[in-house]
Amino acid sequence: MIFVNRSLLFISRSSYSVKMLLKRFIIFIYLATANFVLFAQNPSKVFQKANTQFETLGYAKAIELYESALKKTKGATDDEIVKAKINLALSYKLVKDYANAERAFRDVLSANPILKGDDIKAYRHFAQVLSSNGKYPEANIYWQKFNELQEQDKRGVEFIKLNSNREALERNAGSYKIEYVGINSSSADFSPVYYKKGLVFVSGRSANSAIRRVFNWDASSFLDLFYLDDLKALGTDNGGASAIGSSSQSAAKTPSTSKKLGNDYYTPPTANDTKTVGRKGNEYITGSKDLDYEENPTIPTEKFSKSINSKYHEGPCAFFHDGSKIVFTRNSQSGGGGIFGKKNNAAINRLKLYIAEYEDNDWRKIKEIPFNSNDYSCGHPTLTIDDKIMYFVSDMPGGYGGTDIWMTRYNNGQWTKPQNLGGTVNTRGNEMFPFIDERGNLYFSSDGHPGLGDLDIFFIPMNTATAMPSGKVRNIGAPLNSNKDDFGIITDSERQTGFISSNRKRGGTDDDIYKFTRLGTLYGCRELVVNIYDNETKKPFDRIRFEYEIKGNTSSRESAITSNLGTIKLCLEADNDFNFLVKQNGYQPETVNFSNKEASDYESSKLDIYLKKEIIVVDKNKKNKVVETQKEADVLVSRRNGNAVSTIFRGIVTAGKDSTPIAGVLIKFTNQCTGVTQEMTTGADGSYEFKRELNCDYILESFKENFGKSTELVAKVEEKRSIINIFRKKTPVINTGSLFDTKLYKVGDVVKLDNIYYDSESYKIRKDAARELEKLVLTMQKNPNMIIEIRSHTDTRGNALDNLSLSQRRANEVVDFLAQKGVAKNRMRGVGKGESEPVNGCGDGMQCTEAEHQRNRRTEFKILSIERK
Template identity: 25%
Template sequence: MKNLKYFLGFTCLVLWMGCNTSAALQKGDTAYGRLEYQKAIDYYEKGLKSDQNPQAMVQLADSYRLTDQYDKAVYWYGQAVEQPQVDPQVKYYYATMLLATGNTEEAATWAEAYTIARPDDSKGQALLESIQNQELLTKSKLSYDIYGVAFNSENSDYAPMFWNGELIFVTDREGKTDPWTGRSYHALYSTQNGMLDAKALPGNLGGAYHNGAASISADGKTMYFTRSQARKEKGRDDVVRLSIYQAHLENGQWIEGAPFPYNSSEFSNLHPSISPDGKLLIFASDRDGLGGRDLFVCRDQGGRWGPPENLGAPVNSSGNECYPFLANDGNLYFASDGLPGLGGYDLFVSSYENGFWTSPRNLGGEINSNKDDIALITADGLNSGYFASNRASGNGTDDIFQFSRKKGSINLNGIVVDEFTSIPLPNVAVTAINQLTGMKQTFTTSNDGRFSFSLDADAKYIVSGILHEINTTRETVLTFEVPEDEPLFVKLTHNDPRFSLNGKALNRTTQLPVEGAKVKLYNVTKDEEHVAYSDAEGNFSFQLTQQSDFQISGEKDGYFTSIQEATTKGLDRSTTLFVKLYLTIEEIIIGKEITLDGGTIGNVNFENILYDFDKSNIRKDAAVELDKLVKILQSNPTIVIELGSHTDSRGEDDYNMKLSQARAESAVKYIISKGISAGRITAKGYGESRLANHCQDGVRCSEEDHQMNRRTEIKILKF
């Protein structure tokens, strides 16, 4: 979640070096400088295959980190830190990503390396303390039930806020696409009583880009919210400024009002929170402070806001503080990545005593995780409330969670099995939805297909699962009058009518595996395409639907694209579960001549192209072979070839030269008529100038020997 929602309200100034030389890396630099991280990822991944540029490695790792792809960020930071003269900041981010993915031991190693390189930066020491205090922080004095709310989507949902019995929150589930994330711009939505339905906030808040985290006054009529400004591109810097705006409720519609008087083009203000009595406004800003972003407070001065004051230590750290919430219990709740925690952003609470904010208390492992946990709100002193997190149990990139102190509960155990084979199924996402409250819990089945939930007593639940976009059976579970020491048990079955296709990409010449081949599965019947990449052993796999025909193609730079076919028509799922496919991929050699008489390209076998005596027209049997060549050219759109025609030595030299040229041109015209560009194929007649054997003029040879010289060859000129 260190993506847009943290930049909605602070400056993101990217200073990048543009030192990369390949075209792909240069395009990656441009996209990175514009904060278009999804595009940058595509270009860097391509460019780094041939150019191991250290700066590109760092910026690819940054791009993965800023789009919540932590495992890939770990890999590329790991590559970058091994490069000479690496910036110590890379070691810090490597440690944070290792911690976020659960590798605490290695995270400690790199956090310590950062503190050695930057001993004056307190955030390194704070990160070390977070790692060392993992066990202590996971022990909480309070016990909570935590549920993903029913209105979460597959997109980002975060920053909840109470409003007249409803919840306002931020989401990117709909709208115009932001090139930074490849997802929709963020907007404010509302939902009633935690139900499934959510709708855009009524009114017109304006803004061409993002509207972010909001806070509403106690009377429900005034709202302060975050908005992104237009990007300014000057040279190779890209600046995003965020500001706070005011809105008023008029006839059920939110109408945009005046901007916050302390907005500036030099820094950002974000994440406003107004106190219940309306006298304080706390917000985050990257103006001069103790760290990246600090919390500031403005005080009401007769109907206008006084100047911002930094809350100072111990609330602010050398890291980032964000998402403040001034609760009606007088406490300040906020998120920080600079104070000791479990990793990423943790949630903290501080109280105002004797004119000062107390040292923040980490809310512990019952609420916090080793991922990012932010934007907590509560109306009853942490007995219940909401927060947002990108922890692995959520529905989408970021989700909103509801928490409540535990009361009487019933344990539910269960298992998911295949309907036909009764084999337990791992990795099934099982949900239990409380039909009275709408609260939803999610659990992923273990390797033995099992799952478990702690359910509220005296409630009704619907339990179901999903795997490969196919639902399991649904079970209704009643927890009325069930003894707490007697766990319930349910069995869910899953009927997946698809087949598994396993394949192996091989080098045709060496028969060794080809790693990183791009394999495309095209469902001819349904007009659908899926993509996978072969692993170090050349293996790849797909799921196939019933009663369908498929084309499977494999491609990699420097190799011919190879095509195979498969079908599930007529196959019985109960007896045939797997189809094995071995792709053959042939290395391309520029200038190599391939004879179309038993020769092969990829896994396509060719027969000779035959002509009638003293003729150059294309016969039906020759058209079959030329059609094979057309398919190869269609599958490999960058290949340029020469089609060469040869004769035997019988006849006059000039005549044989003209005849072979006419035959080659006839074949080329046929291929062009099938849609191949004329610029990709050249006709060349060689006559008898390049005999394949000893059968020169005056030498007696058999008809078979002469036939060897009457041949058509392909020469690859460019790939």
């Protein structure tokens, strides 16, 4: 499945071509960030033609030229040869030929070259290729090398964890039956969507056209929308579908193929049986031009609409639920300004979203969605059941990395400004192909979240009121995901049946549509390690028996016995609450609650249970022994307290039954945008208090001995001007036009420093800012016992994690400036706030002037302590 067929080229933050967005919506991320395109100055002539093809995104031709050029390296420097090999490997990766990409990456990296700068990303690319080829232990080696050589991109940490426990995403594979459907062809077929009684889908088939349009990226065909008018044609009874991995496979009808691949026609080629060197032209690419391979649909389809399909790419679409309108992806019809300028004459267009209305038996009034741009791409639409919210994919400014998922509302025929779904969904990688089910649950594909290989399908519940994420991203696992590309899902709210797109059969360009049916549980299981100890000695019990059940379902009760070390690993049904019941002679019985609703899919959770000995007292009047037992432990309940939109998050932890505040509870409050965790232990009143960034989700966790771990998602507050005004009242920002007076202000006040602004992407203090900081020096000298926190902010453009790092450097720069003026460093603390607290409505994706962005690039100080004499 070559990268381009399913994405109509996606232009990331600079510019691009056009075919990739429909299939993959990615690529310039790799180019704009990897910087693999240019050699050293005055490169050898033998590489010049290959360079030109690579730079202008002609990867199919570049592969041919690099393969040929690397056989004739006379006169080329060692650096030029290394660059050429990296470019060759990356070209194979971008056209989705992972067998040859592995060979090429291995060739260059096995020599242990000294890589610097963006070339270090070759380790990450190779790790991704190895994962897609099923070589997970080796992939971890290269993820680790990548992690060690750079600090910003931490995706490798999570991928290493998953690669060490792949079985976690494969446990529930038996719950689904996957069927290959008869509408597939030798070309790419993907991204189905329900329409009337049938399916509309994207395909690169020529439909008997006399003119075959070829895309330069991978020499594949242009894309159009096709239509199957009746889903009944896909029923297994009439041979329209054949099962994969099920007992019905032997009786199923095999699609028409003249070349059998491996033992069955679903086995993709490997590095051991791939044609590589010696093939000519585009035949270097595995599976892209196997002239002896042909597959014809067994079920007839037709082109969807002459007015929608054009000489350009048409891609993933969405229909209003009454069938009156369609929103679809098309590459723009006018040049978007090439990324390579006039020198290379590269007119590279963007992807755009269009809307059309159905009138008089045809689609008419085709027009662009207003937030399209010649500076970035938009595509892959999906609509909520009420047609009021559209999710789509874009690389517009304000995102997190490659391509992100955004949201817009449709009110009275008008589209609102797009809003980024934030760091819970979007990563430094690429998120695309969103689908929203009738309950508002969001599915999407990503290569930035840990998965089985390249694109995997993920799921997250959404808040239907805010249209923003309200839970944790989950990989839906095998068999819906594989080590190849899996994307373009449509399904019902219970995931009982639906369709996916995947290139699992042959890899490369061979995207196909598959039907799935759920036969078992919706979720698999999640691992839990249970440890049982003596409360006094803290020693584990030797082989102790206990029982557990799904909360509220006594019929689900099961028993288990720990090892001689007092531990056992269970795999509990996902997304449930449980009760654990432990009884041991001489000890008080314990009932402990546990929830795995927010637990990791591939890391084991932990539950420690401590048993207390029975207390035996003698009743002097009755002269007999009485066993006193402690009251049964109750579930921890976190009750929120305070303003819902305040930047201070407060609450009280109580016992669930009698609402008694509980002391000694460890509370963790983790920012899902930055990963930073705040911790505190409750006092006698059971209260806790944390600082909060309103535009980030948080995970609130409570821990206490003899209680199960309590976990809660604290959803971010949708950014609005009214909200900003509210929390301004709660946290006053004080202007320091005159010298600071401690009699007027108190501990906790946030004081705004006038004119402490920064140039975009810079942390150096400007001259106008230095003059203002002199006032703060005088304030600190006048109040020698005052301790402050320097807080620096960025605007909301660019990557959120990069902005957080930039703001920290800005805060450190102010601290250093004040220290040079004689202020003791132990009286100051520098804190970078990143883009989390804009002073205006310039959030992610919002169109603002440069002056408005500059207002957000500011410095404040917060008074932490004042000791008055």
